[in-house]
Amino acid sequence: MLIYLPLLILLYAAIACLLFWNKPKIQEYLAVSATIGLLGVASLLLKNVYQDGIISSQLGGWSAPYGITLVADTFSALMILISSVTALVCIIYAHDNIDKLRKSKGFYIIFLFMLFGINGAFLAGDIFNLYVWFEVMLVASFVLLSLGSTKAQLEGAVKYVVLNFIASGFFLTGIGLLYRVTGTLNMASLSMVIQEVKSPELVTLCALFFLLSFGIKAAVFPLFFWLPASYHTPPMAITGLMAGLLTKVGVYAIIRFFTLLFVNNTDFTHTLLLIISGLTMVTGVLGAIAQKDTRKLLSFHIISQIGYMIMGLAIFTPLAIAGAIFYIIHNIIVKTNLFLISGITGKINGSFLLKKSGGIYDHYPYLALLFVISAFSLAGIPPLSGFWGKFTLAKAGLENGDMMIVAVSLIVGLLTLFSMTKIWSKVFWPAMPESQVNEQRPPVKFSMILPVVLLAAITLYIGLFPSLLLDIAMQASQQLLNPEEYISVVLNKN
């Protein structure tokens, strides 16, 4: 069945790669073909779910709420599609970006397992299984982050592993508490039982445990400190994938839990989310402005952009959640692209530091153009994809009367533009620094420029023809806010 394929392709490809441990070349072919296959399956899954409604399936033959449930609604299917796009471009980029040593130590295998965990988390219909998928994803990401064992990577990995272990502990505690209060772990049946719980304050307590745990994973204010300390350390193909996808899995879980389960006390929980989103945007962008290293600057931007997604959830109208979903998709593409571009400029300049960079516009004008597309889109300049995301969120905020957060989001947009011009004016615009003028300018490898062009083309496409993605996001948002279809599909099927 279609819903299993996104998982099975990756699992089998990873196992097949393990059989060819000594042959990284074969592993690469397998991994690339698996991600291409995944892209095809994911598009098919999204098409089916979009046209015919939610699909669900029970692993192991036990009917819900006792069995292991997999559910694909429009939101999950869309996330799987976007994760496969990101994975494909990163694995092409990795061809020349990842060195031989890392490839021979199982880069492709870990890559596939991480993707396996990510897709599992998107499909999980049961909170304990969601925990297990999270762990699959996290353990793989621990290894990817520290693979190669440079000093900076090891140090970044310590911070990343410790904080994520604590986050998982809180997740587990939340699961235990929620099971005690409701007696079930299946999300669909939780969604019903939770309405009739006798002590709603305990449910709010559970909500806080989950918010804390997913908040650490999604890097929201004030739980984001591990991110700028670790994300910039591995090679760019790995950073690009992690920056694009991992925090968004946390955001996905927050959106799923706070639309399906914790909707009884929105006065408290969603106001809290609104405050968090505003502070996340502001601290992220202020942190970015202060940085001197392209990779750290972009890392802080991840945090700032997470704020917009949480803002959409916190406003909690159909349009706002559609805006948040649209924003996640746009942001994954743009963010990954910015990291990949900075990987290329860093290679040309031999450094990621702003003051040691320069001359890209003179010698590689097409690279400058590709950067401008992504950077302007991140800042929300029309007609690029970020504009529609911000426009939808702002419109939803104004309709709901949340002037404050709309104002904050627009100011943060301006500051984003400011920090992007900082990269532009240091890396792209000025002449090469004196020390590097005489050095030979390395040609940019085709395998590194192709992913960047692909992602920029997707950004342009979403920007010029936003209606298709907006329609899909709108349908996903309707499904999230009216969980009756989700519940009936999961519980009535054997």
Place this chain on the structure above:
Amino acid sequence: MNIIIALIIGILFASSIYLMLHQSFFRLILGIIIFGYATIFFLFVIGGVTENSPALLGGKLPSSISELADPLPQALTLTAIVISIGVQLFLIVLLKRVYSATGTDDLDELNVTDDLDKKLK
């Protein structure tokens, strides 16, 4: 009995956080391990503490189902133990690598990632 278990879990959580806030690697490892135990123990007793009444092994059936031990938290606990031991082992090996790469066991000295430009000079 419940009070004692609650107290034990509380003390485990508190001491693990206390240990993690220290600078040394060894206390971080101890803190992480105790934190893992605390969450697992919490998960284990969440189904309620019962005496001598396993749910699936048959024998004498009690008068009401609420007197039976809840098997689900036990299953969850097993999964959680496996996962947390895996992560703890990874962390121990990672810290050993960090120690041999940096020559320090002070967490406060792990600041290469914070000022890259200073270290690159």
